[in-house]
Amino acid sequence: MSSRRFTLSRALWHYLWEPEPIFLVTTAYTDRQKVERAFAAELLAPAEGISELLGNAPERAVPDDLEGIADHFQVSPMVIKHQLENRLLVV
Structure with a gap:
C-alpha cells in the first residue's frame, strides 16, 4: 500500500505542475x-x-528508528532514509 501512495503522490506532482493529459x-x-x-x-x-x-x-538514527517512523507515516523505510539523508542531515 505504501508504494501505491508514493506513486499516486508522484502523479499528483505531475497533475499540479505539469498538467499534461499523458505522462509516465x-x-x-x-x-x-x-x-x-x-x-x-x-x-x-x-x-x-x-x-x-x-x-x-537525527544523525544517531538507527534502522529500528526508521522502521518505526515509516510505520507512523505509512511509508517505506526507504522514504524515511531518503528524507533523513537529503533533508535532515545536509550541512
Whole structure:
C-alpha cells in the first residue's frame, strides 16, 4: 500500500505542475523524476515531522528508528532514509 501512495503522490506532482493529459511515472532518474520523488516524500513523510519524532539527533538514527517512523507515516523505510539523508542531515 505504501508504494501505491508514493506513486499516486508522484502523479499528483505531475497533475499540479505539469498538467499534461499523458505522462509516465517511471524509475528513471531525470531531474524531473527526482523532483517528483522529492515532492512525494515530503508530502507523505514531512522532514519536519520526522525530525520531531527523532528528537534532536537525527544523525544517531538507527534502522529500528526508521522502521518505526515509516510505520507512523505509512511509508517505506526507504522514504524515511531518503528524507533523513537529503533533508535532515545536509550541512
